[in-house]
Amino acid sequence: MDATREAEVIRTMIRLADTLVAGYDIVELLQGLAERCGDLLGASATGILLAGNDGRLEVIGASDESSDLLEVLQIAAGAGPCIECYVTGQPVSIPDVESLDRWPEFREAAHEQGYRSVHAFPMRLRQTTIGSLNLFQEHAGQLDDADAETAQALADMATIGILQARTLEEASRLSTQLQHALDSRVVIEQAKGFVAYRRGISLPEAFELIRGRARDSRQPLSELARKIVSREIDL
Amino acid sequence: MSSAGPRRTLCEPFLRELGVSGVAISTIGGIQHPETLCASDRIAGHVDEAQLDLGEGPCWDAAAANDWIDASHFAEDTETRWPAFRGAVRESLQEKSIGGLFAFPLSIGGLRVGTVDLYRREGGELSRSIKDDAEQLGMTAARGVLRASLEMLGQSDDDDDPRPRAIIHQATGMVLAQLDVTPDEALLLLRGRAFADGQKLRDIARDVIEGRIDFAIEDGKSP
Numbered sequence: 001m002d003a004t005r006e007a008e009v010i011r012t013m014i015r016l017a018d019t020l021v022a023g024y025d026i027v028e029l030l031q032g033l034a035e036r037c038g039d040l041l042g043a044s045a046t047g048i049l050l051a052g053n054d055g056r057l058e059v060i061g062a063s064d065e066s067s068d069l070l071e072v073l074q075i076a077a078g079a080g081p082c083i084e085c086y087v088t089g090q091p092v093s094i095p096d097v098e099s100l101d102r103w104p105e106f107r108e109a110a111h112e113q114g115y116r117s118v119h120a121f122p123m124r125l126r127q128t129t130i131g132s133l134n135l136f137q138e139h140a141g142q143l144d145d146a147d148a149e150t151a152q153a154l155a156d157m158a159t160i161g162i163l164q165a166r167t168l169e170e171a172s173r174l175s176t177q178l179q180h181a182l183d184s185r186v187v188i189e190q191a192k193g194f195v196a197y198r199r200g201i202s203l204p205e206a207f208e209l210i211r212g213r214a215r216d217s218r219q220p221l222s223e224l225a226r227k228i229v230s231r232e233i234d235l
Numbered sequence: 236m237s238s239a240g241p242r243r244t245l246c247e248p249f250l251r252e253l254g255v256s257g258v259a260i261s262t263i264g265g266i267q268h269p270e271t272l273c274a275s276d277r278i279a280g281h282v283d284e285a286q287l288d289l290g291e292g293p294c295w296d297a298a299a300a301n302d303w304i305d306a307s308h309f310a311e312d313t314e315t316r317w318p319a320f321r322g323a324v325r326e327s328l329q330e331k332s333i334g335g336l337f338a339f340p341l342s343i344g345g346l347r348v349g350t351v352d353l354y355r356r357e358g359g360e361l362s363r364s365i366k367d368d369a370e371q372l373g374m375t376a377a378r379g380v381l382r383a384s385l386e387m388l389g390q391s392d393d394d395d396d397p398r399p400r401a402i403i404h405q406a407t408g409m410v411l412a413q414l415d416v417t418p419d420e421a422l423l424l425l426r427g428r429a430f431a432d433g434q435k436l437r438d439i440a441r442d443v444i445e446g447r448i449d450f451a452i453e454d455g456k457s458p
Binding site for chain 1: 396399400401402404405406407408409410411412413418444
């Protein structure tokens with residue numbers, strides 16, 4: 001890993017650690033992490049999934065908002081490496097999607113979108129797995145050890161950030177907190193649909209627009225999204 | 236039935252605002268097995284019940300025509316439609332309880348959900364302005380009827396697919412931009428449409444996202 005990347009990894013770690021103290025928005029934290037994995041780890045695409053109260057994995061952050069990536073993520077979260085990683089709490093690596101003999105629907109979707117390899121890392125603290133960090137590559141092959149360690153470290157940091165100092169005894173509060181984050185994502189998806197329709201633009205474009213406005217007006221993405229769907233503001 | 240309370244309130248605005256004698260709302264023509272959701276009095280209840288039993292009457296016709304059906308002089312011999320229905324009403328009600336009987340369909344985003352019937356003791360046309368007001372009230376009532384219909388179908392939204400639901404949320408947002416509804420109602424509408432079309436919720440969501448279904452446009456087609 002070269003020095004620039006190393007410095008970038010450290011900056012990202014600090015940012016994730018920051019969430020331990022500052023007031024934060026889980027959705028923005030994970031969205032930001034998903035976007036930086038391209039630079040940090042050379043991933044073509046990244047998706048972060050969290051499990052809701054019903055145990056279903058939902059997309060909480062993605063490096064790009066294209067429906068193609070979301071589609072692959074959705075399938076992989078139903079039957080594929082993402083759900084397996086979450087269920088087992090272990091990393092799952094698919095160095096070559098083409099040679100997969102299970103998860104045919106996932107294989108086909110990944111192939112269609114041009115992803116050759118997938119690496120899923122659990123978001124886990126001790127016995128609790130809350131989701132997975134998933135890296136997609138356009139080429140076949142394993143991640144090198146340094147990248148794999150970095151990916152797991154980022155997933156761990158993010159998990160600690162989310163869990164904060166909560167103990168496992170407070171698991172019910174944890175699930176409430178995660179559910180809250182997922183509910184925020186629901187509203188963000190609704191806001192994307194709303195703005196995309198009103199402006200006649202794509203869902204990814206709508207997302208960029210909403211996020212740009214959230215940053216300009218210094219408000220959390222989820223708060224702005226809520227205002228959009230409740231028609232308090234017109235975007 | 237636990238939701239009888241909220242359903243009963245569906246009728247009240249019509250009675251209050253339109254100066255009619257009675258009103259009943261049913262799921263005739265909707266996505267749900269036809270049944271009466273509310274009736275403001277015994278007469279309105281009988282009118283709905285007879286139509287449900289016999290499968291004929293102004294509500295059925297309003298649903299089929301997707302338009303108002305007027306029987307301005309329901310009690311007169313000049314009225315020749317629905318012989319069985321008129322016979323049943325005459326049998327169970329006093330002569331001349333109903334002067335004029337009117338029905339119109341309820342829809343939301345182009346999805347038919349049910350029918351309203353209104354009666355007045357005296358005969359005569361229902362003015363265009365009363366009809367306009369009724370249609371206005373119908374837009375609110377349609378949401379209540381949709382909600383009631385989906386309650387009858389079961390609470391779960393039949394999306395047992397383990398995959399994430401982002402697509403459904405995005406479609407919900409699009410419906411919010413298309414119609415003046417709440418997020419809950421938008422989702423209900425998607426579910427209702429899925430049920431009516433015999434499709435999966437996800438497939439309807441995809442159709443909305445890709446522009447094949449636009450509830451704003453379909454709403455324009457309804458009366």
